[in-house]
Amino acid sequence: MRFLIIIISVIFLPLMAGAQFYYGLQTDFGKSRVQYKEFNWTSYQYERFDTYYHRGGKPLAQYTAKQAHQLLSKIEKQLVFNFEKRIQFVIYNTFSDFKQSNIGYKQHDEYNIGGKTQIVGTIVLLYFDGDYNHLKKQIAAGITKILLNEMMYGGNMADAFTNSTLLNLPDWFVDGLVAFIADPWNMQMENRVKDKIGTEDFKNFNHLEKEDAVLAGYSIWHYISNTYGQQAVAELLYMVRLSRNIENGFQFVLGKSVKTINSEWLEYYFQTDVTGIYPSSNQLPIKIKSQEKITQIEISPKGNKIAFVSNEMGKYRIYLYDLKTKKQTKIVSVGHKLDRITDLTVPVIAWEPKGKKIAFVTEKKGKIQMNYYDISKRKTNRFELQHLQKVLSMSYDKKGKILLLSALRQNQTDIFTFGVVGHKLTNITNDKFLDLHPCFSPNNEFIIFSSNRKGDILYEESQVFSHNKTNDLFLYNYKTESPKLLRLTNTPEINETNPKPIKDNLYWFLADENGLNNRFSVKIDSVKVETDTSVFYQKNFTISPFTNYNRDIICFDTKPKAKHLVEVLYLNGNYSIYDKKLSRKIKKPEINLTDSYFLQLKNNKIESEFEPEKSNRDSLWKENKVDIQNYQFGTFDEINNRISNKENSHFSDNRKTTKLPKARNYFISFTTDYVVSQFDNSYITKSYQPYSNYKMPLFLNPDFDALIKVGTADLFEDYKIIGGVRLSGDLKSNGYMLSFLDNKNRLDKSYIFSRQSINMVKDNALQKVYSYELRGIFNWPFDEVFSTRGSLSFRNNKKVFMSTDIINLIKPNTYSNWITFRSEVVFENTINKGLNLYNGGRYKIFAEYYRLLEDAKTDMIILGLDARNYKKVSHSIIWANRVAASTSFGNQKLLYYMGGVDAWLMPKFNQETDVAENENYSYQTLATNLRGFHQNVRNGNSFFVLNTELRVPLFKYILRRPITSDFINNFQIVTFADFGTAWNGATPFSKENQLNYEVIENGPVTITIDKQKNPFVGGFGFGVRSRLFGYFLRADWAWGVEDGYVLPSILYISLGLDF
Secondary structure (H helix, E strand, C coil), rough: CCHHHHHHHHCCCCCCCCCCCCCCCCCCCCCCCCCCCCCCEEEECCEEEECCEECCCCCHHHHHHHHHHCCCCCCCHHCCCCCCCEEEEEEECCCHHCCCCCCCCCCCCCCCCCCCCEEECCEEEEEECCCHHHHHHHHHHHHHHHHHHHHHCCHHHHHHHHHHHHCCCCCCHHHHHHHHHHHCCHHHHHHHHHHHHHHCCCCCCCCCCHHHHHHHHHHHHHHHHHHHHHHHHHHHHHHHHHHCCCHHHHHHHHHHHHHHHHHHHHHHHHHHCCCCCCCCCCCCCCCCCCEEEEEEEECCCCCCCEEEEEEEEEEEEEEEEECCCCCCEEEEEEEECCCCCCCCCCCCEEEECCEEEEEEEEEEEEEEEEEEEEECCEEEEEEEEECCCCCEEECCCCCCEEEEEEECCEEECCCEECCCCCEEEECCCCCCEEEEEEEEEECCCCEEEEEEEEECEECCCCCCCCCCEEEEEEEEECCCCCCCCCECCCCCCEEEEEEEEEEECEEEECCCCCCCCCEEEEEEEEEEECCCCCCEEEECCCEECCCCECCCEEEEECCCCCCCHHHHEECCCCEEEEEEEEECCCCCCCCCCCCCCCHHHHHHHHHHHHHHHHHHHCCCCCCCCHHHHHHHCCCCHHHHHHHHHHCCCCCCCCCCCCCCEEEEECCCCCEEEEEEEECCCCCCCCEECCCCCCCCCCCCCCCEEEEEEEECCCCCCCCCEEEEEECCCCCCCCEEEEEEEECCCCCCCEEEEEEEEEEEEECCCEEEEEEEEEEEEEEECCCCCCEEEEEEEEEEEEEECCCHHHHHHHHCEEEEEEEEEEEEEEEEEEEEEEEEEEEEEEEEEEEEEEEECCCCCCEEEEEEEEEEEEEHHHHHCEEEEEEEEEEECCCCCEEEECECCEEEECCCCCCCCCCCCCCEEEEEECCCCEECCCEEEECCCCCEEEEEEEEEEEEHCCCCCCCCCCCHCEEECCCCCCEEECCCCCCCCCCCCHHHEEEEEEEEEEEEEEECCCCCCCEEEEEEEEEECHHHEEEEEEEEEECCCEEEEEEEEEECCCC
């Protein structure tokens, strides 16, 4: 089979160039990447990898290098694979910077997807969100993805091409494994998996998409590793690569089918679900979409309203909910749903103490904005928040004059005070530790916050950096500004976050002691401040659990005077808000936390691997460890002595890093990005064809082509060079192209040179037309989905009369030179739901101007639009609709031939439909889809077409077990209807339309007959689609309807994706 694929690739080496002009339905849309600033890159080159960073990112590059040294060897050992290439880590300081990257940016739509060999990349794209633990997980995930791709798709070019064609791994297999290797003990993912299985969301495995597919895959690999041993993972990968079949790999290694493993996995997680209780408080009837994630909630100071933030694939909203009237109002809606990594930290909200305004922080064009929303006036005042990279959380003091921020500056997450009046920004902390969720005590004397710092004093930024894996709670004396902190918790294996003040000596917070985020309280019985020594100490404090839920608390909020508690949980497949009224006296409930099975499994793992260090999980909350009811804290002098004695042990291991190499500036160099070797029946460019002849109209459909395209790019994919050559089947219509793309700045620029030759019959002579074109294309994105584009091109047409007789032999060659301007506005906001399946919309309006340089009276103007909308009907069933129209006018015109489909493998042209003699046509093109007819059922200088399709991935929809066959997985049945016309004149019914009259000449007598013919035609039918050997094949059976009559069916076999 591999030999057959290689032979086909050598014989048929085609190229699908991005369409720049209207050519059937294969017009180009595409999203954009928007650059707001210029990045100058520097690198450190190590033995096995390089780290690239821009201004201010040097510490991130050094941290990445340290982690990469450890993780690369560890992951190689896990996968039993020795990676011999170099890895390039590209590190962005913030997520806003990360969004501006061109790496992975797909600029043009591809309709024919076959024959493309993507060179396995070695670039890991990273961004810093303020948390070094998150950065470490990104590094691990990036390394895993590169090694996995190299294992499955790497090797020599022949192996890479064959694997790209025959081995198509589903998302759950690849992305799930990446998630598992990068973070094998993720309690939050485990919690989400349990909920999905409990709600039967995972019962129909083939309906899983994006995040759900990752969750399912993560849990399957976790189950396999835990049940069959870690070595089974590497063995499975090896056998899947060897057999190029997932089913065969499972059968050989595990002795069971994928279906059996799927059943065992579901049963395993169902039986090990945690036993807890559901919230007993009132669930609020909020109205949000199922895909919206609630990321933050804030209750008003008086407790009568709540504000909460939701995020749906990057489109965020802020809602107000009135607890009395039950009315929900959307006050902010920003962004678009995008199929990429989502920043769930934006926006950040806080209630002003009087309850009249809501402050929220957003990010726009790479800058931070502070916003104040006036609830009564429904107006927002905003200004730029300078000197900060990102704001992670904020809260007001009791007077509303100060905002307390957890923010990122110079790649450090610190605590700041921000003056509401005057906008003065002041550091509270200034070090590399992760300081989160600060809030004032009710009396404004103290600040409680969560941090991963090891010590109990505020270090300066110059101190050596070493941090815990989890966060503890600390109390800072805001009144005395003492650098000595009061540590409220000291739990290396438990993460405490989101502290909220209840009273001056009582705080609630979240902690994952039992593997789930539950709400706890910390009560400080007495805090004494000695002004003469500036030392305060704690006599007694108590930590108590307040909930024992069976699902995580995502976030919660309460206010000292609100008398309400609101909690957000992901429960039964949805984000829900629960409201609980609080009594004046808060009683500690009698709760015994139930450890989740996942936590028990993790603890057993820790104990078995690190038995000598068992004391590292020294929780203040565990029995027989510390008497939490009467725990005595020492003074800060005692704490200081303890820190001094252990400071060296805190930092000694982290100083053992690889010697820092010399920093190098980045210089542009190109490497091969991909190779396309496919076969279809398209030309190398999609420019309009020269018009043939009204007496014998014919659209010149290309035969099978032999083309090849090679794409190269620099490291950051700011610059690309693409070259291609085409050899036609008869060797008479060859072509080639070369393009250079410059996407470094906000204005994207492309320069394309192409040469195309075609044979045509015109003026009773066989002619060969050589077209040379130089085109510059410019794209200005307003945002990622909305852009305006323009192009300027010069085209030289050389007509050579073939020597079929003596008359044509002596005819001289003729030349024509055209100049073209084109502009268009594009909106592209589709989300890929599978092969040939989308959700969302894409729209385009365009205008073109043509002029023959030799003749000023040859101008041609073209206007057009193409609008497409995709609606999810049920799971992966998509209803696709399209409307397209265009017209040409001026001294010269463009002729549209309507009928058929694009990339029709055996096209047929209708010679019986006449072309108007009195129109000065210069070029011609197709107007599709209109199934049920051959090409040229209607023609004219204007057209309109409407298409509607229902696309059903049959087996993916009805089968519950995982599908291992790529052909079966992508098999679709389609029902469709097309409707449209092409015409001359003002309207399809005008007298100027060639269809409405017929001229009969008989000697000196000329008779014009008016026809009563309906200009509109339609078609309906059904079809099947799937991917075979990497190519997407379509078969449609259609019946045309003309003048009320249903015509015999026509079978269309074609290549490429639908509209």
